[in-house]
Amino acid sequence: MKILLIGAAGKLGAAVHQTLAARGHQIVTVGRTSGDLRHDIADPAGTAALYEAAGPVDAVVSAAGDTPFKPLAQMAPGDYEAAFRGKVLSQVELVRQGLDHVAEGGSFTLISGVLADEPIVAGSAASLANGAVEAYVRAAAIEIAPRRVNAVSPTIFTESVADYGPYFPGMEPVDLARVVQAYVRSVEGAQTGQVYSVR
Amino acid sequence: MKILLIGAAGKLGAAVHQTLAARGHQIVTVGRTSGDLRHDIADPAGTAALYEAAGPVDAVVSAAGDTPFKPLAQMAPGDYEAAFRGKVLSQVELVRQGLDHVAEGGSFTLISGVLADEPIVAGSAASLANGAVEAYVRAAAIEIAPRRVNAVSPTIFTESVADYGPYFPGMEPVDLARVVQAYVRSVEGAQTGQVYSVR
Numbered sequence: 001m002k003i004l005l006i007g008a009a010g011k012l013g014a015a016v017h018q019t020l021a022a023r024g025h026q027i028v029t030v031g032r033t034s035g036d037l038r039h040d041i042a043d044p045a046g047t048a049a050l051y052e053a054a055g056p057v058d059a060v061v062s063a064a065g066d067t068p069f070k071p072l073a074q075m076a077p078g079d080y081e082a083a084f085r086g087k088v089l090s091q092v093e094l095v096r097q098g099l100d101h102v103a104e105g106g107s108f109t110l111i112s113g114v115l116a117d118e119p120i121v122a123g124s125a126a127s128l129a130n131g132a133v134e135a136y137v138r139a140a141a142i143e144i145a146p147r148r149v150n151a152v153s154p155t156i157f158t159e160s161v162a163d164y165g166p167y168f169p170g171m172e173p174v175d176l177a178r179v180v181q182a183y184v185r186s187v188e189g190a191q192t193g194q195v196y197s198v199r
Numbered sequence: 200m201k202i203l204l205i206g207a208a209g210k211l212g213a214a215v216h217q218t219l220a221a222r223g224h225q226i227v228t229v230g231r232t233s234g235d236l237r238h239d240i241a242d243p244a245g246t247a248a249l250y251e252a253a254g255p256v257d258a259v260v261s262a263a264g265d266t267p268f269k270p271l272a273q274m275a276p277g278d279y280e281a282a283f284r285g286k287v288l289s290q291v292e293l294v295r296q297g298l299d300h301v302a303e304g305g306s307f308t309l310i311s312g313v314l315a316d317e318p319i320v321a322g323s324a325a326s327l328a329n330g331a332v333e334a335y336v337r338a339a340a341i342e343i344a345p346r347r348v349n350a351v352s353p354t355i356f357t358e359s360v361a362d363y364g365p366y367f368p369g370m371e372p373v374d375l376a377r378v379v380q381a382y383v384r385s386v387e388g389a390q391t392g393q394v395y396s397v398r
Contacts (some may be wrong), residue, residue, distance in 0.1 A: 124342065128335040139326035
């Protein structure tokens with residue numbers, strides 16, 4: 001398959017890239033500052049240009065989404081808006097604007113995360129964004145068939161414990177290799193409207 | 200208790216008002232165009248003035264949140280933004296800006312809805328908003344203790360079947376009297392971070 005991979009430069013994106021390429025897929029990488037195509041997903045006005053540049057694809061895979069982390073009392077409305085634009089609207093527009101560019105039976109795989117279910121201090125904007133993405137995936141699935149849409153919802157990566165471990169006390173990390181399998185399952189499988197939790 | 204009731208003029212708000220007043224609470228009603236205090240929750244800049252006008256309260260109860268309904272392919276980014284501002288950020292700001300105005304042990308009760316779990320055609324923005332509210336409630340709860348926050352997530356009301364029934368095929372409606380009990384449970388109970396599904 002020809003797969004558009006958003007957020008290819010990140011830890012997760014690089015792992016997804018490696019595994020999907022090893023499985024014989026053609027990967028078109030997208031990043032803010034690197035990759036085959038440049039795109040900032042927080043700017044949905046650029047999504048149309050991204051799809052024009054990419055041409056028809058069989059799957060769109062997202063491994064990108066930023067949200068602010070701050071204690072709740074220090075959050076400003078702009079922080080929640082940034083989470084909405086950076087992780088929710090960005091991925092919603094990948095789906096909506098991608099409908100004419102993804103093959104029938106093709107798929108969108110979005111990124112959510114454990115904080116939708118298991119909150120941490122300072123993570124309310126991330127929780128909000130993840131909950132929005134997961135509910136959106138369930139809703140979009142019934143309107144975009146035969147195209148499909150799923151989300152991957154990982155907990156903290158083993159490979160990120162050195163950086164973020166202290167914020168996830170007692171939360172068992174998962175290897176990126178396991179997270180990547182959820183992407184494979186979404187892209188090569190046939191389900192839709194699913195949230196694949198990797199915990 | 201002294202309870203600030205947002206969206207008091209709606210079907211749900213009126214039912215919540217009646218029941219909470221009958222249980223001996225003092226209700227301060229808030230609406231866009233009616234009520235003891237006027238406030239448009241889609242304008243978070245007005246939330247501070249609302250709390251100043253209300254004075255200290257024991258609980259904040261929200262029965263207000265608008266989202267656009269359109270087939271997914273017809274949704275514009277502005278529609279999802281409207282859902283975010285009209286039902287998510289509006290309620291998030293009721294909590295954040297209300298922290299200094301709600302008594303210790305007092306509560307916020309937000310409104311979500313069945314579409315977070317069970318989507319309908321044309322409801323992707325509502326699903327997104329409800330999923331965001333529910334995940335936010337779980338996250339906010341761990342940061343605002345001893346204050347509490349819960350959500351009520353009803354399906355279609357029996358009293359609304361005449362208006363909206365065709366959009367909810369085969370979904371069993373619930374009487375407003377049952378939905379209101381979830382508000383009572385949140386306000387008078389002691390739980391936090393809960394999503395009370397009324398189905």
